[in-house]
Amino acid sequence: MGETELDVIIPVYRPDERFFQLLAQLACQSIPLHRIILMNTERAYWDAAGAEGRLETLGISERCEIHHLSKAEFDHGGTRNTGVLFSETPYFVMMTQDAVPCDDKLLERLLFPLVNGKAEMSYGRQVASPDADILEKFTRRYNYGDQSFLKTEADKEKLGIKTYFASNVCAAYVRARFDALGGFPPRAIFNEDMIYAARLLQSGGTLAYCADARVYHSHCYTPAQQFHRNFDLAVSQAEHPEIFADLKSEAEGIRMVRRTARFLKRQGEGREIPRLFALSAAKYFGYALGKRYRLLPKWLRARCTMNRSYWEKCA
Structure with missing residues (x-):
């Protein structure tokens, strides 16, 4: 090269x-x-x-x-x-x-x-x-x-x-x-x-x-951390409708949960499935709230985000 x-x-x-x-x-x-x-x-x-x-x-x-x-x-x-x-x-x-x-x-x-x-x-x-x-x-x-x-x-x-x-x-x-x-x-x-x-x-x-x-590169996020992360992800998408308005993430997320659950069963790790569902639920609710962040009061956005300074800079 x-x-x-x-x-x-x-x-x-x-x-x-x-x-x-x-x-x-x-x-x-x-x-x-x-x-x-x-x-x-x-x-x-x-x-x-x-x-x-x-x-x-x-x-x-x-x-x-x-x-x-x-x-x-x-x-x-x-x-x-x-x-x-x-x-x-x-x-x-x-x-x-x-x-x-x-x-x-x-x-x-x-x-x-x-x-x-x-x-x-x-x-x-x-x-x-x-x-x-x-x-x-x-x-x-x-x-x-x-x-x-x-x-x-x-x-x-x-x-x-x-x-x-x-x-x-x-x-x-x-x-x-x-x-x-x-x-x-x-x-x-x-x-x-x-x-x-x-x-x-x-x-x-x-x-x-x-x-x-x-x-x-990997993480071991808790459900709360996944919630905050997905809230910010959804906010970023909501702020750029010219890119994401016609693209949906939910179907891909559901597909991944199903494949992960099947994988855990095949590996004899069924005890991990409840944690998978807890993490997935946290992701979903964080994402759903982030998509609607404009409807939330500023104090609630600060509770949902991973990046509080971002909102402090907002007018």
């Missing part, structure tokens, strides 16, 4: 051991890494983690560029846009601080369809961590299969809302196309990656899923 350089942009909040594992893996990638641009929320947490010393220990301090901001200034779209402004390479990669590359070929494989003109955005495969529970492992396999593919706007009739599915947990972008489309929405509670992907496809672009570009 030649000497293609790129920057990696990572929003950071309360850096932990997984974050430093991520940086260590980025330092060992098979293609040149120009800079790691870190958009850190709250300098006090950065200092408390001894982050500067850890960067020195990893031998990457000269390649890391840290920009500090307050929690009130953070925005899922705006903060990432600012990170891109600090980048100078023709391609860049967005990651989250809890995604750890599985090998040294992550960046090379993410960039392959972009450098070869097959797509203008790509996203990688999320693999559940070895210590993840059985529900999370199945969810990752369900959403991130082992076959790579390309998506265009023509796939919407077949794939529905999954046509626009992409994730900044691990995604690469062509800078020129990103700039031409105006980047991420400058104000976003969540889902900035999918909103950008939709605009890319609607403008005639192509989105690549790279199954061989793998990161370890």
Whole structure:
């Protein structure tokens, strides 16, 4: 693929051991890494983690560029846009601080369809961590299969809302196309990656899923956390009817619950089905409320969201 350089942009909040594992893996990638641009929320947490010393220990301090901001200034779209402004390479990669590359070929494989003109955005495969529970492992396999593919706007009739599915947990972008489309929405509670992907496809672009570009990334959410997450997801969709008005998520969610329940039965893990239903109910009610967030008083929105500062900035 030649000497293609790129920057990696990572929003950071309360850096932990997984974050430093991520940086260590980025330092060992098979293609040149120009800079790691870190958009850190709250300098006090950065200092408390001894982050500067850890960067020195990893031998990457000269390649890391840290920009500090307050929690009130953070925005899922705006903060990432600012990170891109600090980048100078023709391609860049967005990651989250809890995604750890599985090998040294992550960046090379993410960039392959972009450098070869097959797509203008790509996203990688999320693999559940070895210590993840059985529900999370199945969810990752369900959403991130082992076959790579390309998506265009023509796939919407077949794939529905999954046509626009992409994730900044691990995604690469062509800078020129990103700039031409105006980047991420400058104000976003969540889902900035999918909103950008939709605009890319609607403008005639192509989105690549790279199954061989793998990161370890998984969560063990409680029903309450799933409720908050899906509330914010639905708000992001309600705020962009030009993309999501004719696309429904409910059918895909029901399909996933059914397949997960069948999987648990086949594995002899029927005792997990009540937890599956509890998590699914929390997702549904969070999503349903988020879709109707305009009908809710501001105090109730603050109770439902994962991102209270987003509502504090609302007029």
